[in-house]
Amino acid sequence: MELFTITARDGDARAAVLRLAHGSAATPVLMPVASQGTVKGVLAEQLAALGVEMILANSFHLLVRPGLDVIEQAGGLHRFMGWDRPILTDSGGFQIFSLAKLCKVGEEGVRFQSHVDGAVRFLSPEDAVRCQERLGSDIAMVLDEFPGYPCEKDAAERATARTLRWAERCLAARSREDQALFAILQGSVWPDLRASCAERLAAMPFPGYAIGGLSVGEDRPTRTAVVKASAAALPEDRPRYAMGVGEPEDILPMVASGVDLFDCVIPTRCGRNGRLYTFAGTANIRNSRFRLQMTALEEGCPCPCCARTPAAYLHHLYNRDEMLGPILGTLHNLCFFQRFFARIREAIAARRFAAFAGEFLEGFARPAAEEEAGA
Amino acid sequence: MELFTITARDGDARAAVLRLAHGSAATPVLMPVASQGTVKGVLAEQLAALGVEMILANSFHLLVRPGLDVIEQAGGLHRFMGWDRPILTDSGGFQIFSLAKLCKVGEEGVRFQSHVDGAVRFLSPEDAVRCQERLGSDIAMVLDEFPGYPCEKDAAERATARTLRWAERCLAARSREDQALFAILQGSVWPDLRASCAERLAAMPFPGYAIGGLSVGEDRPTRTAVVKASAAALPEDRPRYAMGVGEPEDILPMVASGVDLFDCVIPTRCGRNGRLYTFAGTANIRNSRFRLQMTALEEGCPCPCCARTPAAYLHHLYNRDEMLGPILGTLHNLCFFQRFFARIREAIAARRFAAFAGEFLEGFARPAAEEEAGA
Secondary structure, three states: OOOEEEEEEEOOEEEEEEEEOOEEEEEOEEEEEEOOOOOOOOOHHHHHHOOOOOEEEOHHHHHHOOOHHHHHHOOOHHHHHOOOOOEEEOOOHHHHHHHOEEEEEOOOOEEEEOOOOOOEEEEOHHHHHHHHHHHOOOEEEOOOOOOOOOOOHHHHHHHHHHHHHHHHHHHHHOOOOOOEEEEEEOOOOOHHHHHHHHHHHHOOOOOEEEEOOOOOOOOHHHHHHHHHHHHHHOOOOOOEEEOOOOOHHHHHHHHHOOOOEEEEOHHHHHHHHOEEEEOOEEEEOOOHHHOOOOOOOOOOOOOHHHHHOOHHHHHHHHHOOOOHHHHHHHHHHHHHHHHHHHHHHHHHHOOOHHHHHHHHHHHHHHHHHHHHHHO | OOOEEEEEEEOOEEEEEEEEOOEEEEEOEEEEEEOOOOOOOOOHHHHHHHOOOOEEEOHHHHHHOOOHHHHHHOOOHHHHHOOOOOEEEOOOHHHHHHHOEEEEEOOOOEEEEOOOOOOEEEEOHHHHHHHHHHHOOOEEEOOOOOOOOOOOHHHHHHHHHHHHHHHHHHHHHOOOOOOEEEEEEOOOOOHHHHHHHHHHHHOOOOOEEEEOOOOOOOOHHHHHHHHHHHHHOOOOOOOEEEOOOOOHHHHHHHHHOOOOEEEEOHHHHHHHHOEEEEOOEEEEOOOHHHOOOOOOOOOOOOOHHHHHOOHHHHHHHHHOOOOHHHHHHHHHHHHHHHHHHHHHHHHHHOOOHHHHHHHHHHHHHHHHHHHHHHO
């Protein structure tokens, strides 16, 4: 059975089915983030009820706590967290670069001090593969070197070259047939570096490719251009994954460039903070304009709050610091992104993706400006 | 249709069906507490899935925020919070006595300063009825005077006498046919005061009676004796409600005395704190003994966590301060109390309640002692 079957194309955009050990996912898809083995505030059964087909978990966090021994004894990450659909794990590299103290990268791997207990640890490309094999995720990511942002071009070149060498080592280290190992492109903001990295990786037998080093502070036009150059240089028949993206305004041009997978904390983090997504823009649910809104936050939204309660109830919960506010807001945002991606896939199938993207952005942008004016 | 139909008796204990405007409930029943219009951390649909048939909401909190105007515009409390089964509301009196500043009780009612905005407010028995009619609950409670604890007997007598006069005023003030107004017994720790209060209230046409002034600092034998004396003096054919109770060790003797309704924050508050209930006792899920427990917290428990994940996962969530820990713990505790009350009802129907209570307490007490020893 093929890992990745393209079912529709519209320009460079494509809709596909990704088949993994724990089930399949229709792409383009957004993976909610379960950093610590939980999508914050959401039960596995609620994710499934929302139609979520894949989630992302962070190897680094799970490796530190509860530790691989615990998860392995539970029978793998799926059983530990009670989620029986696909999981993608990252390599841990990005968290080491951003969270660990005294991170030191050498050719063998990364030496770092744990931000939790101060212990000095070491992660090689082979370790990263082994960790993820022990977690038992459906998709594992290679260990890559992120050169930081911003960075000089020669530093980006060196990191890219090492990322390529590490990708080969990761490939050689893998031992599980039921786990797909994806490569990661680096190259910072230079399209030529990105393209050459993509070509070198494409020559290796990876079943999928991620575009790394995104959403680290670069502006949106840069991000969009980097992804476009990267996607264009990647094999057409294999899935492409934009790591850590993103906002609808990022997602749409990337889908247009042929990106298939996304992961982002926005639905959950904004859900907790009270920034709720609707097709008419985002709204701060704590705003007093919701105090007496007796209609749903978004009419027609099937999420548990919109289907049953007025926006005024959500407003009350957030303003009383009731746990149920962030819970319902997170479910609502996840539901919004599920619906958004379903519309993306439908538009590609109908070969009207560009028109859909334009209509969406027009509707999405308008009331955000209104809110600005009213605030 | 009768409000209260007794279906089985075992000594003074009884099983019954309570029929209310928004549906019926099998008693004995424990109402989870939704102080601010939400059972903390739990969706209405999750409550329904657990089999919860009735909840309690606090008029005082809702009156202060979001305000009755908001809830009335939503079409009542049921619609506001998306819960379509029965709701019991308290009168607000107890919260005024315990939360408000400068609380002053006169014959007309209670004058108090809001703990939120410092505004001086006034609540009469008639206001309490009107408030709850606007909320639209299935069962409303009279305004009573709680004399504090501990208190002198003459103070308890005066408060009881006023409670009786206020009960008559509440009865006269009611205007909704679809809401049952329950009286409240006071009398502090004196069985004779409790009994005379019960007799006087029983002469008034209330469809149900609550035993108030409990769980305010008195010891368990006193609490049990007060409830026993109160229940014995109440009409046999009408429901009896022990307010703010409780722990399984409180509930069992009160059921034996013929109490039908209970409400308590224990399942939810303990759920948030990580004290989880099982038929083998309570457990602190943060305890390291759960780090590698790969079986469910309680085998056979149908709650979302026990059914899907090992206790080690719950332990991980609580120790990482993940929202999902308290959510799952709350659901587990609610599920435990649902199962506990189902067994109580079954035992009454089988006329083996005393045996059941003994068996339960034997199993429930043992590992708590073990935990103590291990701590």
